[in-house]
Amino acid sequence: MTEMETDYLIIGAGAVALAFADTLIEEDPDCHITLVDKHAKPGGHWNDAYGFVALHQPSATYGVNSQEFASEQVDDHGPNKGLHSLASGAEVLAYFEKVMNMRLLPSGRVVYHRLSEYRGKTESGESRVVGIFSGEETRIRVRRKTVDATFYQTSVPSTHTRSFSATDDINIVPPGELPNLWRNPASLPQHYVVLGAGKTAMDTVIWLIQAGVSADSISWVRPRESWLWNREHVQPGEDFFEAVMEMQIATLEAAHEAAERGADSAEMMRILGAKDYFLRIDPQVEPEMFHYAIISRGEIEILRQVKNIIRHGRVTALSPGALHFDGDEVSVPEDSLFIDCTASAVPFSVNDNAGPIFRGDTIVLQPMQIPLVVLSAALAAFMEANFEDDEARNALSAPGPLTDKPSTFAYAQMINTMNRGLWSQNPSIMGFLAKSRLDLTTGTVVGLMAKESPKLAKLAQFRETAQRCMPALIKLGTQAKAVHEAG
Structure with missing residues (x-):
């Protein structure tokens, strides 16, 4: 048996865990991190995914803050033509291996236990890590916090159990x-x-x-x-800024329109679908x-x-x-x-481990901006390093629900919008987001302001719309929350 100490023990070495670790070693230059994961390489479920899998969000907003993907151009052919490229599964795995081997481990402040399983704590409070092949046990005294990066419980076709x-x-x-x-x-x-x-x-x-x-x-x-x-409206950069803001404005206006009709969150999505912000394969069938x-x-x-x-x-x-x-x-x-293809990538249900992100000696990484899980993890690391206590951190990081139906969509949108509103009033968070490659808009806004770009008119329109329509979004979101929690 081996014994060691660390400041932060991170359970998992997938995208969420690595985004957290990458930001934490940047923001806290004295901390020591240990990662534990069952896979042979970093990247979590990407190790088990089918060979032709690819990102469905732009590569430019995925991964960790410190490292860009090798290819982040706009595609000039294929069904994604005119939009930012989508890294293949092989590219994602190579990216995360580079993050581990050229960023985290060379820092001298990160230890990586691959092919290992976290087995909980001993009676004396030490964390038990056991090698899957060797059976050797390492006991780790965690000086600060254990970080649970397994909340999403991602499943892929090659590892799930069939229901038929x-x-x-x-x-x-x-x-x-x-x-x-x-x-x-x-x-x-x-x-x-x-x-x-x-x-x-x-x-x-x-x-x-x-x-x-x-x-x-x-x-x-x-x-x-x-x-x-519709991927056209979730693109990074100045060229796509107005399209991104148009969707944000339309979302708020759809909430207002649905609430005025006395309808629910599903009607909000129908309104957005009629304007092609959301797409469906069969236009004759209600999603x-x-x-x-x-x-x-x-x-x-x-x-x-x-x-x-x-x-x-x-x-x-x-x-x-x-x-x-x-x-x-x-x-x-x-x-x-x-x-x-029946595996559910994420268990879209009320997770038993849901609750505050910061819990004393434990951090449970959850989405603060759905579905931007890596941005949420990086922001959690920033808050851990820069805010004094969990009360202050949790006040700025309401965890968003993993909703799965049109009738619960407004709940997630309400949390997203409320968190963003709080962050906009905090200069340190806005400074972090302005430099974050994982954030879709903040850095772009800073660049446009420096140029005094006329595109900022869309931002002004968004702010006016938010003030006018936020009560309706809260009304629909509260109704959707009840539906979500009822299952």
Whole structure:
């Protein structure tokens, strides 16, 4: 058994953990950090993701504050043309490995326990870390705080447990197996059945079509339709500033309009959808889901090529030539390849560990700006290093809910807007955000102010709209909070 000491023990080494560590060593030059993670490399769930996975938000607003992605240009081709590039999964993993090996470890103030598991505390209060392969135990005395970076419990297709049964003779794979089909071209499937309605399923359908599979050879089980963020309105930089502000203004006005009608948060999303701030694959079907996925119009057009959409709820079982649902059955070609995209990336429910972010000797990293989880983690590290006590920190960092339905959307928007309003009154936080590559707008505003740009008229319009419409957003958000907490 080995014994050691550290100031901060961070459980996890994924994006959230690394964003926190990166900011903390910058803001607190005397602290020592230890990271513990089960994976062989930094990057968390990215290690387990399917090979063709990519970011759906711009690379320029992902990762850690100190390190840009190698390629952060605007795409000039493909379905993302005209928008900031999206790093592939391989690029994301390489990025995080660089952050660890060229930023954190060389500082001399970071220790990284890979392939290790946190096993709680001993009776004397030491943290137990056990090597997965070696079985060797390290006991760590944490001088300051334990940082829980596992709140999001991210699941991917290759590691999740299926919620349906399948007979032994069913050909079913996770999406990560698709790029390996070329190895046996003589036995390529003649039909593909995609199971799931989330972003993984969308990525899979796009990959199949771009790989040359006919859209007529794809059946897609979509139990629910989803609202999708139009990527045009979540772009960083001065060129996109007005489009970003237009969406923020429209969101507030939609809340006001929905409240005036006596409607709910779902109506707010319908209003935004009618103006193309949110998109949907099938314009004839009312979306029941919103998981914060971001998409381009080009990707939507590819997805609409698939016409064989199966809407019978969730699959309960698979058998040769058949999909089984509660009380229903749908036939498919017997040689179909089933692709399981039913893993939920984040458990969109009331998390048992939800609550204040700062809890004495523990920090539970949660979103202060949904869905900007890495910005939230970096900001939590800044607050830890620069504010005197948890009362002051928690007053500025209300954790946002991981809502999943249109009817609860306003709750998250209310928390986002209220937190931003508090930060705007705090010079130290605004100074941090102005320098943060992870923040979508603050640094851009500073640059525009230096130029006295006419684009700042949109910011003035936003402020006026916020003052006028905030009561309506709070009303809808409070109603949505009750819906969310009721499940």
